Amino acid sequence: MSAYEQVKFLTSANRTAQLPPDDGVEVAVSGRSNAGKSSAINVITGRKGLARTSKAPGATRLINFFELEPGRRLVDLPGYGFAAVPGEMRRHWGELIAAYFERRKSLRGAIVVMDVRHPLTENDCDMLALAQSRDVPVHILLTKADKLGRGAASQTLAGVRREVGPGVTVQLFSSLKGDGLDEARRTLERMLDGRQKKETPVGPADPTGVSKPGVGG
Ligand SMILES: Nc1nc2c(ncn2[C@@H]2O[C@H](COP(=O)(O)OP(=O)(O)OP(=O)(O)O)[C@@H](O)[C@H]2O)c(=O)[nH]1
Ligand SMILES: [Mg+2]
Numbered sequence: 001m002s003a004y005e006q007v008k009f010l011t012s013a014n015r016t017a018q019l020p021p022d023d024g025v026e027v028a029v030s031g032r033s034n035a036g037k038s039s040a041i042n043v044i045t046g047r048k049g050l051a052r053t054s055k056a057p058g059a060t061r062l063i064n065f066f067e068l069e070p071g072r073r074l075v076d077l078p079g080y081g082f083a084a085v086p087g088e089m090r091r092h093w094g095e096l097i098a099a100y101f102e103r104r105k106s107l108r109g110a111i112v113v114m115d116v117r118h119p120l121t122e123n124d125c126d127m128l129a130l131a132q133s134r135d136v137p138v139h140i141l142l143t144k145a146d147k148l149g150r151g152a153a154s155q156t157l158a159g160v161r162r163e164v165g166p167g168v169t170v171q172l173f174s175s176l177k178g179d180g181l182d183e184a185r186r187t188l189e190r191m192l193d194g195r196q197k198k199e200t201p202v203g204p205a206d207p208t209g210v211s212k213p214g215v216g217g
Helices: 038-045 087-103 122-132 150-167 181-193
Strands: 010-011 025-031 063-069 074-076 107-115 138-141 169-172
Touching: 025 038, 025 087, 025 122, 025 181, 038 074, 038 107, 038 138, 063 087, 063 122, 074 107, 074 181, 087 122, 107 122, 122 138, 138 150, 138 181, 150 169, 169 181
Parallel strands: 025 074, 025 107, 107 138, 138 169
Antiparallel strands: 010 063, 063 074
């Protein structure tokens, strides 16, 4: 059974002019090439073969839009950090992704996919900064969790959480085993519904202990 009965491929874009109308809401999935973005999209939507996956990095070369339901989209961004892609093409993708994050009004959240065995590369950190430049929640999927033992996986999870701080949520995920699927779906739904707020670091309590006067009070 599909989690999204009506899910379908909508369109691809290689230039900002090709982006579909910027209305409704959408969540972008980004990450290093071969990290498992397309596999995660297929498992989260419950539709095998929706997004093209491949053993060879660089499978997703365009921004692919999937419609979950009318007005609600999931966006598969081309992977970054794949050295075999010619420099000019890499620059083009980088600019396309940057333009997408800068301008897309319907963006409600970003899911950044990282291989649990090599999280937080320099490119990942650039990606996190780009996503955090928008006032939307950012969630990290540490995927291929089945490739590590439980102890090592939870150690990595704790390490990544510490590294990114309270502004970003983090979870373990396996497209192969389905681990973390419920959490990922819940996060996606909260983002699309606008219920997941950007996590703001908790500051120190008001040192004066005096509450601010209310409006019209
Ligand atoms: N064991 C395991 N393999 C996975 C998992 N997720 C993805 N893979 C494998 O990793 C490879 C890359 O997966 P994709 O989903 O195509 O990765 P991608 O991030 O979309 O890659 P690009 O489109 O090239 O950027 C494929 O061979 C997948 O089968 C996982 O959770 N566990
Ligand atoms: Mg892909």
